[in-house]
Amino acid sequence: MAQAPTVPRRGLLIILSSPSGAGKSTLARRLMAWDPSLSFSVSATTRPPRPGEVDGEHYHFLDEARFKSMVADGAMLEHAHVFGNFYGSPMAPVAEAIDAGRDVLFDIDWQGAQQIRNSALGRHTLSIFILPPSIPELKRRLETRGQDGPEVIAKRMQKSWDEISHWDGYDYVLVNDDLDASFERLKTIVTAERLRREQQPGLAGHVRRLHDEFLEEQA
Ligand code: ADP
Numbered sequence: 265m266a267q268a269p270t271v272p273r274r275g276l277l278i279i280l281s282s283p284s285g286a287g288k289s290t291l292a293r294r295l296m297a298w299d300p301s302l303s304f305s306v307s308a309t310t311r312p313p314r315p316g317e318v319d320g321e322h323y324h325f326l327d328e329a330r331f332k333s334m335v336a337d338g339a340m341l342e343h344a345h346v347f348g349n350f351y352g353s354p355m356a357p358v359a360e361a362i363d364a365g366r367d368v369l370f371d372i373d374w375q376g377a378q379q380i381r382n383s384a385l386g387r388h389t390l391s392i393f394i395l396p397p398s399i400p401e402l403k404r405r406l407e408t409r410g411q412d413g414p415e416v417i418a419k420r421m422q423k424s425w426d427e428i429s430h431w432d433g434y435d436y437v438l439v440n441d442d443l444d445a446s447f448e449r450l451k452t453i454v455t456a457e458r459l460r461r462e463q464q465p466g467l468a469g470h471v472r473r474l475h476d477e478f479l480e481e482q483a
């Protein structure tokens with residue numbers, strides 16, 4: 265369980281990307297359970313829901329006209345065309361969480377990560393790329409997840425290199441071999457990044473108080 269800060273801090277935009285099947289949803293779920301104050305950015309998409317997917321929880325399922333009008337209104341923090349469908353991160357809930365000092369977790373592809381990094385919120389962004397230990401293991405994970413048929417798995421495998429080839433644009437890279445070890449590393453990264461000076465706007469006030477106390481103690 266994460267500890268409450270003594271000095272107010274700014275929210276981080278935590279981006280997880282990986283080829284499909286490398287384990288980013290699993291790691292994201294663990295991170296949310298570790299720190300329930302994290303808010304997950306529910307993306308908008310034009311793809312149809314899969315069985316079991318709930319509108320507003322897994323995605324906001326929109327038609328193309330509505331999606332495009334949100335983009336035109338500047339209501340998307342980033343957006344991209346992935347596997348033949350549009351995906352985007354609605355801006356409003358992100359801004360709200362960040363202003364309240366809460367981190368936001370994104371499960372988005374490299375195009376979205378690049379756009380957020382280049383946005384006004386770029387300096388409050390932590391991007392982490394998840395690599396599989398091997399390509400046969402990536403395929404095995406897609407198969408054992410039991411979510412997709414052989415055709416969809418073949419399509420995801422075919423697209424995996426396109427995603428992997430952008431690994432070097434990220435702040436951190438995790439090779440997700442052992443899940444528990446990867447999760448420990450992920451928590452370490454998040455814990456350290458929260459302590460970056462620019463993530464703690466309350467520090468100046470805290471140091472001023474220390475100075476007052478210091479002068480009092482010396483008097
Ligand atoms: P992604 O969100 O990247 O598409 P998932 O998180 O759905 O991938 O993981 C794909 C499958 O691999 C799931 O069945 C998950 O339980 C499994 N998995 C994830 N990480 C590991 C790991 N380190 N070792 C073995 N299996 C894993």
Ligand code: 5GP
Nearest residue numbers: 307343344346351352353371372373375376
């Ligand atoms: P899926 O359709 O399997 O849920 O997601 C397909 C891909 O789209 C994944 O790589 C996922 O990370 C990416 N994705 C999901 N939501 C967004 C989003 O809001 N923006 C971008 N750029 N990519 C997204």
